Amino acid sequence: MTVQLTLGFAQLTDCAPLVVAKEKGVFATHGLDVSLKRFASWAAMRDALGTGAIDGAHMLSPMVVASAAGIGPFPGEFTTAFTLNLNGNAITVSTAVFEAMASMAPETITRRPLSAYALKMLIERRKEDGKEPLTFAHVYPHSMHALELRYWLAAAGIDPAKDLNLVVVPPALMVDALAAGQIDGYCVGEPWNNAAVVAGIGRTLITSGEIWSNGPEKVLAVRDGWANENHETHLKLIAALTESCAWLDDMDNRLTAAQIISTPEYVDAPFDEIVGSLTGRNRQTGGELRVDLPDFNVFHRYAANFPWRSHAKWILSQMIRWGEAPDDIDTRIVANQAFRPEVYCEAVKGLGIPCPSTDEKMEGVHSHAWLLKDATEPVAMGNDLFMDRRVFDPTNIDGYISGFSIRNQTSRLGASDTNQISSLAK
Amino acid sequence: MTSPQTPVSSGSSSILPSDHQGSEKESSSGAAVSAAPLRVLLIDEDPERARQVEEGLVTNAIVHTTIHTHGRVLLELISKISPDVIIMDCNSPDRDTIESLRLVAQSNPKPIVMFVEEEGSDRMQDAIDAGVSAYVIDGLKPKRVQPLIDTAIARFRHMDNLRNELKKTKDDLAARKAIERAKGLLMQHHGMTEDQAFSSMRTMSQQQGKPLKDVAESILTILGMLMNNKDKGDMS
Numbered sequence: 001m002t003v004q005l006t007l008g009f010a011q012l013t014d015c016a017p018l019v020v021a022k023e024k025g026v027f028a029t030h031g032l033d034v035s036l037k038r039f040a041s042w043a044a045m046r047d048a049l050g051t052g053a054i055d056g057a058h059m060l061s062p063m064v065v066a067s068a069a070g071i072g073p074f075p076g077e078f079t080t081a082f083t084l085n086l087n088g089n090a091i092t093v094s095t096a097v098f099e100a101m102a103s104m105a106p107e108t109i110t111r112r113p114l115s116a117y118a119l120k121m122l123i124e125r126r127k128e129d130g131k132e133p134l135t136f137a138h139v140y141p142h143s144m145h146a147l148e149l150r151y152w153l154a155a156a157g158i159d160p161a162k163d164l165n166l167v168v169v170p171p172a173l174m175v176d177a178l179a180a181g182q183i184d185g186y187c188v189g190e191p192w193n194n195a196a197v198v199a200g201i202g203r204t205l206i207t208s209g210e211i212w213s214n215g216p217e218k219v220l221a222v223r224d225g226w227a228n229e230n231h232e233t234h235l236k237l238i239a240a241l242t243e244s245c246a247w248l249d250d251m252d253n254r255l256t257a258a259q260i261i262s263t264p265e266y267v268d269a270p271f272d273e274i275v276g277s278l279t280g281r282n283r284q285t286g287g288e289l290r291v292d293l294p295d296f297n298v299f300h301r302y303a304a305n306f307p308w309r310s311h312a313k314w315i316l317s318q319m320i321r322w323g324e325a326p327d328d329i330d331t332r333i334v335a336n337q338a339f340r341p342e343v344y345c346e347a348v349k350g351l352g353i354p355c356p357s358t359d360e361k362m363e364g365v366h367s368h369a370w371l372l373k374d375a376t377e378p379v380a381m382g383n384d385l386f387m388d389r390r391v392f393d394p395t396n397i398d399g400y401i402s403g404f405s406i407r408n409q410t411s412r413l414g415a416s417d418t419n420q421i422s423s424l425a426k
Numbered sequence: 427m428t429s430p431q432t433p434v435s436s437g438s439s440s441i442l443p444s445d446h447q448g449s450e451k452e453s454s455s456g457a458a459v460s461a462a463p464l465r466v467l468l469i470d471e472d473p474e475r476a477r478q479v480e481e482g483l484v485t486n487a488i489v490h491t492t493i494h495t496h497g498r499v500l501l502e503l504i505s506k507i508s509p510d511v512i513i514m515d516c517n518s519p520d521r522d523t524i525e526s527l528r529l530v531a532q533s534n535p536k537p538i539v540m541f542v543e544e545e546g547s548d549r550m551q552d553a554i555d556a557g558v559s560a561y562v563i564d565g566l567k568p569k570r571v572q573p574l575i576d577t578a579i580a581r582f583r584h585m586d587n588l589r590n591e592l593k594k595t596k597d598d599l600a601a602r603k604a605i606e607r608a609k610g611l612l613m614q615h616h617g618m619t620e621d622q623a624f625s626s627m628r629t630m631s632q633q634q635g636k637p638l639k640d641v642a643e644s645i646l647t648i649l650g651m652l653m654n655n656k657d658k659g660d661m662s
Contacts, residue, residue, distance in 0.1 A: 043521040043559070051551055072528065073540050135498055141526045161532075168526040169497035170519035182498045324529060412529040414537030414564040 003233050006035045007220075008045045008057040011267055012171065013190045013277040014085045014218050015058050017299060019261050021244035030240040032233070038265070041170065042140045049221060050074035055230075056237065058084060059221035062142040065315045068338035069325050070424035071417050072142070079227060080219035081343035082238050083307050084245070086298040086382075087209035088217045088277070089145050090193040090285065091152060093185035094178050097122065097134070098203040098287060112286040113210035113387045116156035123163050137169040137177065137186040147318045148211045149187035154406040155388045160322075161408060178202055189217075190277035191269050197284045198273070204284040206387075209295055212363075213383045214302055216311045227343070238347035242305055246353075249300035254278040295382060302382040303356055303372065305348075307339035310360040310394040317397050323408030326421060331397050333425075345376075354379050363392040463487050464566075466574060467509035469495070469520055472585075479513070479581040487511070487574055496520055505533050511571055512538065513578045516559040524561055537564045541575060556582045601639035608642035611649045 009015040018036060021027050027034040037054060039045040046063060048054045050073060059080075067078035093101070101118035102109045104125065108117045123134060136153075138145040150160045160166055169177050174192050177183045179201045186192075187208075196202030208215065220241060227234050247253055258275040261267045267274055276282050280296040298304045312335040319325040345355040354377035361372075364386045372379040386392070392400055401407070413421070466483055468491040470476040476491050483489045490507050492500070500523055504512070512524055527538040541560035542550040553559065556579040562571050605627070612623035631641045 040517055040519045041521040043525050044517050047516070047550070047554060047559075051554060053554070072525075073542075137497065140522050141529055165498075167498045167501055168523045170522060172519065173496050177497050412531065414528060414530060414539060416539050416564050417528070417537075 002031055002033045003236070004033045004035075005055045005233070005237065006037055006053075008037050008039050008048055008054045008059075009266075010039060010042070010045065010058055013258075013261060013267060013274050014088050014297060015266060016248055016257050016261050016278065016297075017084050017241050017244045018058055019266050020248055020257055021240050023260050024244070024247065026240045026244045026247075027237075030236040032236055032240060036266075040172075042143075046073065046078075049223065050077060052223070052226075055222065055226060057221045058218050060140055060143045060145075061216045061219045061311070062144060062147065062315045062319070063140070064219055064221050065312050065319070065334065065338045066142040066324075068312075069316065069319070069329060069334045070421035071325065071413070075420045076337065076424045077223055077225070078221050079224045079338060079340055080221050080307055081227070081234065081340035081347070082220040082241055083216045083305050083311070084218040084220055084241070084299070086214045086217060086302070086304050087207065087295060088297045089148060089187055089189050089208035090204045091149060091185060091187045091206050092178070092193045092196050092202040092204045093119075094181070094202055095200070097184050098205070102287070109287055112206075114205045114286045115387075116153050116158055116205075119153075120156045120158050120163075123158060133164045134184040135165040135167060135182070137167050137174060137183045137188075139171055139188055140168060141324070142319075144208065144215060144217055144315075145187040145189070147315065147322075148208045148215075150322060151318070152187075152206060152211050152387065154404065157406070159406050175199065175201070191267070191273045193284065194273060194276055197289065203287050205287060207283070207285045207293060207296060209293065209298075210285065211387050212314075213385050214295070214298060214304070215314070216308070219307065224337070227340070234343065235347040238344060239351060242300070242348050242351060242353060245300040245305055248278075249298075251279065251294070298382070301380065303354075303375075303379045306344055306356055307341050308356075308359065308361060309335040309339050309341065310363055310392070312339040313360070313394045313397060314363055314392050317392070317401055320397075321401050321404055321407045323410060323412035326411065326413070326418070327398075327401070329421065330425065335394075360394045362394070364390055461570070464510040464570065464574065465507060466490070467492065467504065467507060467512045468578075469500070469512065469514040469518060469524075471515065471518065475582065475585040478585055479578050482577040482581045483513075483574055486577075497523055500524075501527075501533075510563050510566055511541070511574060512561040513575070514559050514561075516554055516557050518559075521559060527561075538562065539564045541568070541571060553579060557586070558582050601637075601642075604639055604642040604646060608645040608649075611645065615649060615653070 007018055009018050022034055022036055042060060045057050049057045064078045064080045066072055067074055068076060070076055100122050104121045105118035108115055136149060138149050153160050171188050171192050174186050174188050175195045178196055193204045197204055248257055258271055258278045262269055262271045262274055278297060280294040281292055282290050283293045283296055285291050313331050316325060316331050316334055320327050341359045348355060354375050356372060356375045358374050363384050366383045367385055368383050370381050372381045464487045466487045466489045468476060468479055468489055471493060473493055476493060480489050480491050492503060495503055500520060527534050530537050538561045541562045542553055558579050560575045609620060609623040612618050613620060627638060627641050631638045
């Protein structure tokens with residue numbers, strides 16, 4: 001019996017797992033008749049998922065964590081059992097900012113990962129000169145983009161709350177806003193970093209994989225209630241997406257994938273503009289224009305699809321750090337609600353895909369490839385370093401957060417979110 | 427665009443104090459309400475619909491409309507006019523920018539939350555179906571905002587209906603033309619009467635399960651082709 005489903009996706013290259021699963025007939029072989037619906041905003045996709053207009057969504061991983069924590073519309077209603085991809089974002093600044101950084105601290109601008117130290121010097125110089133603060137953009141308040149941008153800035157001593165303006169700009173308008181001088185830099189997914197570099201108006205300084213290697217980017221978000229009532233369908237969906245991600249993992253298939261997703265109904269961008277994101281070839285980072293980053297998008301290897309609760313907890317730790325979640329929130333309960341590794345393992349059991357036997361790991365301890373032995377079969381893992389070499393121990397989140405000197409000391413939550421969080425906790 | 431600059435003291439009427447007319451004279455005729463009119467920011471890329479919605483709202487609120495403002499410039503506009511309510515197309519990419527105002531920042535001491543949150547999912551479904559999203563200052567009484575949102579939903583729907591009707595009228599007209607021409611061809615080349623031509627088309631439509639317009643278009647294509655071939659044959 002065929003089950004009909006509608007999944008939401010955003011116009012970004014990492015929609016590839018969903019699009020490939022549909023176009024290559026993977027959903028169909030799992031008995032799923034899937035329609036894909038494109039959304040122009042994360043808020044609209046969230047509302048569609050929350051009201052049941054769609055059954056699943058290509059969603060920012062922090063959006064699910066925020067919901068599980070009780071923040072925003074649909075508190076406690078979203079969950080995920082599948083990570084769609086790791087890495088995939090980058091920070092780009094205007095050519096003017098890049099040149100100013102290079103002239104102020106030439107020795108730091110050639111080192112990778114590129115520190116924001118030169119940017120800090122530029123910010124201080126501008127303060128002395130009485131110029132207005134720089135403005136940086138990201139794509140959504142609860143996004144890896146926002147957390148990565150803040151992490152990178154703060155690692156160099158820049159306080160995002162005091163030293164510059166942070167704004168949200170729709171991805172498709174980023175390049176225009178940079179060109180018009182409305183913003184000085186941004187953190188966004190592809191093809192929007194590449195577009196600024198190709199247009200000659202910006203330089204990419206660092207990729208998200210260099211800020212935190214192999215951090216979770218998008219997940220397959222579903223409603224908690226839907227997952228309970230449609231367990232078998234959920235398992236089929238995960239199995240299909242796992243196959244699609246495994247296919248995408250083969251670099252030989254990435255050109256085909258780029259062709260499929262470049263079409264008008266999906267990313268609707270020229271093949272040339274999106275192929276680099278998928279193949280990792282001729283990428284830009286560290287101010288360089290042609291760098292090979294084979295892990296720019298990770299779709300399957302390194303147990304990428306397994307929703308690590310340590311990933312959810314890291315996201316939550318950063319939300320607490322920036323005053324976006326209360327510091328007394330029960331991180332274990334939130335992580336358990338947000339990420340469902342046990343459902344993932346149940347779904348892939350029959351596919352011969354190894355599954356980790358633990359739902360958490362230390363993050364920031366592996367500087368190169370390693371073997372995860374605590375699994376149904378050993379899994380080759382990638383590195384998991386943070387750019388500042390901090391270690392995240394998921395059992396000591398308080399200690400981790402208190403180690404950051406730059407953070408929001410007061411809550412940034414409004415009254416309704418504060419009420420929602422406390423009533424969900426009861 | 428309506429200017430939101432005229433200050434309104436509490437106890438004034440609910441009539442819009444537009445910048446041209448001033449509010450003093452009108453306030454005596456309006457029913458007394460306890461609070462100043464709400465400030466509404468209307469964001470819509472569709473100028474025609476924006477005008478419709480603004481027209482519906484101005485009697486009860488101070489409306490500021492913007493068509494093409496995004497990102498940083500949109501945030502600056504919001505901080506300048508400090509709206510109590512933001513009404514927008516629910517599919518606008520600008521929604522993510524608005525959502526960032528949910529977190530308190532120095533520039534934004536009063537976070538903005540989605541209006542429908544307290545109202546349950548029926549209300550939300552209603553707004554989504556109409557394509558309307560509304561954000562209000564956290565803590566604002568739903569009762570005060572409800573009539574404005576309802577008006578916006580009604581006007582969004584009205585525009586939708588108008589457009590659907592227009593499209594239907596155009597489609598109907600095109601269908602009628604095709605049917606008339608197909609009928610004419612059948613009469614001309616098959617010696618049918620008008621009634622015969624029409625009833626044979628209707629029979630085909632029923633048998634094939636296709637709209638009459640599609641049948642007429644097929645006839646036009648096929649007979650057109652045959653006539654072309656015949657013309658060529660005659661000439662040789």
